[in-house]
Amino acid sequence: MEKCLICGLEINKIPLFKLLFNKTMFVAYILILAGFFGIYEVIGERYFSVVANAHASGIDPTNPALIEAMKNAVFGHVGEVTREVPWTLFIVNYMYMIYTGSGIIFLVALAELLNIKVIAKTAAAFMTLGLAFVFAGLFTIATDLNILNMLWMFKDPNFGAGMWLMLPLYSIYIPFVLFEIYLLITNKKELVKKVSFAILVLSIVVDIVEFYIQAKLFSMNTSRHLWTEFPILTLYFIISAFVASLGVMGIFSALIYRNLPNYHELIEVIRKALLFFISVLALYEIIAYLYVDKEWAFLMLFGPFKYAFFGGYILLTMTIPFLLIFKESKNTLTIIASVCVAIGAYVGRYLFVYGGNANPMTNRFGVGFEKYDIYDISNSYNYVAPHMGEILIVIGSFGIMIFIYKFLDEVFDVSKVREH
Amino acid sequence: MNYAMALDYQNCINCKACEIACKEENGVQLGADKQRIWIGVVEGEVFGKPFTNFYPSQCNHCLDAPCVDVCPTNASHFSKGGIVKVDPHKCILCKGCMEACPYDARFVDDTMVAVDKCTFCDHRIEETGMTACQATCPTKVRMFGDLDDENSDLVKLLKARKFFFQKEKEKTLPKLFYLVPEDEAYAKQSISHSATIHTWESFKPLYDTVKARRSKQWKNA
Numbered sequence: 001m002e003k004c005l006i007c008g009l010e011i012n013k014i015p016l017f018k019l020l021f022n023k024t025m026f027v028a029y030i031l032i033l034a035g036f037f038g039i040y041e042v043i044g045e046r047y048f049s050v051v052a053n054a055h056a057s058g059i060d061p062t063n064p065a066l067i068e069a070m071k072n073a074v075f076g077h078v079g080e081v082t083r084e085v086p087w088t089l090f091i092v093n094y095m096y097m098i099y100t101g102s103g104i105i106f107l108v109a110l111a112e113l114l115n116i117k118v119i120a121k122t123a124a125a126f127m128t129l130g131l132a133f134v135f136a137g138l139f140t141i142a143t144d145l146n147i148l149n150m151l152w153m154f155k156d157p158n159f160g161a162g163m164w165l166m167l168p169l170y171s172i173y174i175p176f177v178l179f180e181i182y183l184l185i186t187n188k189k190e191l192v193k194k195v196s197f198a199i200l201v202l203s204i205v206v207d208i209v210e211f212y213i214q215a216k217l218f219s220m221n222t223s224r225h226l227w228t229e230f231p232i233l234t235l236y237f238i239i240s241a242f243v244a245s246l247g248v249m250g251i252f253s254a255l256i257y258r259n260l261p262n263y264h265e266l267i268e269v270i271r272k273a274l275l276f277f278i279s280v281l282a283l284y285e286i287i288a289y290l291y292v293d294k295e296w297a298f299l300m301l302f303g304p305f306k307y308a309f310f311g312g313y314i315l316l317t318m319t320i321p322f323l324l325i326f327k328e329s330k331n332t333l334t335i336i337a338s339v340c341v342a343i344g345a346y347v348g349r350y351l352f353v354y355g356g357n358a359n360p361m362t363n364r365f366g367v368g369f370e371k372y373d374i375y376d377i378s379n380s381y382n383y384v385a386p387h388m389g390e391i392l393i394v395i396g397s398f399g400i401m402i403f404i405y406k407f408l409d410e411v412f413d414v415s416k417v418r419e420h
Numbered sequence: 421m422n423y424a425m426a427l428d429y430q431n432c433i434n435c436k437a438c439e440i441a442c443k444e445e446n447g448v449q450l451g452a453d454k455q456r457i458w459i460g461v462v463e464g465e466v467f468g469k470p471f472t473n474f475y476p477s478q479c480n481h482c483l484d485a486p487c488v489d490v491c492p493t494n495a496s497h498f499s500k501g502g503i504v505k506v507d508p509h510k511c512i513l514c515k516g517c518m519e520a521c522p523y524d525a526r527f528v529d530d531t532m533v534a535v536d537k538c539t540f541c542d543h544r545i546e547e548t549g550m551t552a553c554q555a556t557c558p559t560k561v562r563m564f565g566d567l568d569d570e571n572s573d574l575v576k577l578l579k580a581r582k583f584f585f586q587k588e589k590e591k592t593l594p595k596l597f598y599l600v601p602e603d604e605a606y607a608k609q610s611i612s613h614s615a616t617i618h619t620w621e622s623f624k625p626l627y628d629t630v631k632a633r634r635s636k637q638w639k640n641a
Contacts, residue, residue, distance in 0.1 A: 046530075046533060051449060051450070051451075051531050052449070052531070053450060053529075053531050054443040054444050054446075054447050054448055055444075055447035057450065058444075069450065070450060072451075073450035073452070073454075074452075078449070078450070078451035078452075078453075078454065078530065079449075079451065079454075079528055079530040080528070080530070081513075081518075081527075081528040082453065083524060084453075086515035086518035086519055086528075087515060087519055144514075145513055145514055146512050146513035146533050149493070149495075149511060149512045149513075149534075150512055152494075152495065152510040152512065153492060153493055153512065156493055156510060157492070157493070157494075158489075158491055158492050158494050160489060161489065161490050161492045161516070162490065163490060163491075163492035163516050164492035164493070217516075220486065220490045220516075221486070221490065221516070221519040222486050222520065222590055222591070223486070223520070223522030223587070223590050224519060357519075360524070361522060361524035362458075362477065362524040
């Protein structure tokens, strides 16, 4: 393909139609379309649902909208967010996307530092994939927040809040990763030689800081003991992110690099790393649940979450993959293990977020007659199923991820195998 | 000023007049879980004898409030007298404060698309000296006042009675004082074994220390 050179970057002169309309993009568009339906639904529920306050009922008691709102308040469902489970599938998907993406970027930087050649040759593609995942996570969280008031993040920042720290974090992190990708695909070899080592080390530092801030975000919620009593939460996030990332890298390799001459070598590296990190993760989970508040631990291990925990998380993320990749075998087994891990890690994030909210904070709705009677809200644990808008947005985020990767690949050929 | 509330919860009859008064006074959103204050109900039995306890509750306006610390835009803040409030115009609906609150005292007000919570009726306390829930309570469960005023009815009550807190182990230094019931049987059935019983003398120095640190964040409006 014809190329042009800008700042040492070879850019494909691809026709706009071919860039935007191909099979992969078509899949991405379908998923993004689902996401837009989700956003439409969420906006409708968040900003335009029929709700009323106590004053409205006094000021204009015959208003039909008020009557509808009161009917909803008494017999139906009011609003988008329940007070028992404020963080839901949005946060699950945000965690999965951001941590997996950052994990991929972190792992590639580590592999380059350790001079693992097969990863170094494909580093640009993996880093771009990681970045696409990060953008998908940010897309999810953007739909969860009240964007109309986001200006206050700049006007009155609370520098100590984990949530605020996300703003400078990703303002630095994303350009930094873009620069790393630039170094991987540029033909300015002298520049690369000079800065590559420093950038690699800095990359690892930035990745650790990122996971530290993510852990701070959760551990500041002092009353949610599942989150605060996980020993060294930063380390847990890094290890679990590595596992999810390796799963995604396995699937990605099978899709993009299956015809590569050293495909088996690539899969072998992923297999060994996956085997190591799922073993560490398994060990970590065992130790962690010895520390976690028993009220939460019992809900997860023996309570209503036990099927998802053992059948979803433990089986898919650890047991099946471990058995499949324990010994060097066919590449297919590693790919199956990767698929299991990618799904299981999502279940893991789901359990972490929903589990943190599972233990009720108050006896507001009682454990007596109110529990069995009119409200039908109280339970010995909290769980609120994700609504359709959320699910569609999650599907849309996968479309965003595919779109960003494919776009950058078509323009910059990031998936091309490069010698370093 | 350091506003707080004592709850003589033994007197609560679960009439929910306080919930209604709060909704009406503050124009709270209508809905079963859209409450700024509520009555927690716990049923149990001692040697086969059943009992029901009522725990009136709301935001504890903690001195060391984690909900304020986690808010990225300072929408959650300390107002005059250490009242924890939310500025709905600054709330980005991250819901971090709802996660941080140990008392489940916050909810999303869908009319404002922002988090809402108890304000200790700060718009009326200068005029009336009491919150709407206190004013309406038929059995005088609630006593609102200023902890810094040694002559206030609240401090006089706290000097005369022992008290405990909900979830003290979370170390947020709450300001809802649950008065130990004078009836021994009721005290036994309603106070958790893990609760620490305080007196005014034992508690005051701790609160003064934390107040000195935290009151720098208190705003005057």
